[in-house]
Amino acid sequence: MTTVLYPGTFNPIHNGHTDLVGRASELFDKVVLGIATSPHKSPGELELRVNLAKKALGHIKNAEVIGFNSLTVAFAKEIGATVILKGIRTVTDFDYEFQMLNMNRALEPEIETIFLAPSEENSYISSSLVRQIAGYGGDITKFVHPEIADALKSKKII
DSSP states (O other): OOEEEEEEOOTTOOHHHHHHHHHHHTTSSEEEEEEEOOTTSOHHHHHHHHHHHHHHTTTOTTEEEEEEOSOHHHHHHHHTOOEEEEEOOSHHHHHHHHHHHHHHHHHOTTOEEEEEOOOGGGTTOOHHHHHHHHHTTOOOTTTSOHHHHHHHHTTSOO
């Protein structure tokens, strides 16, 4: 059984992330969306992001959501993942993620990293843009799961 870890802060998880988890779920036996702690957020905020991601991914049967507070490769080993999945939208994403791939490879050579690009209709969505639009009261319902839109609207997450 091959487990892939899709790590990030997912603040918030959006349709591009959900698209990648869905596509990875067809390639791997198990997909773990690993939500990393954020140094500027409270522990309760991590729990909220985990719970919201579980709702957004509830329709994907072989996906699991787990929060973590460690190096990504250490968490991958802990959950038995042999592959790390990274989403790439732009050349800038690739530059950063390629640097991370090499660092992770130096730390844990047996863990492989793969890149997937989101589908065309989700390629422009980013968590920071979703937060910015929500912060100005814009309509984000076409970018995120309805419960995440509600959480952003009520300022539970930002």
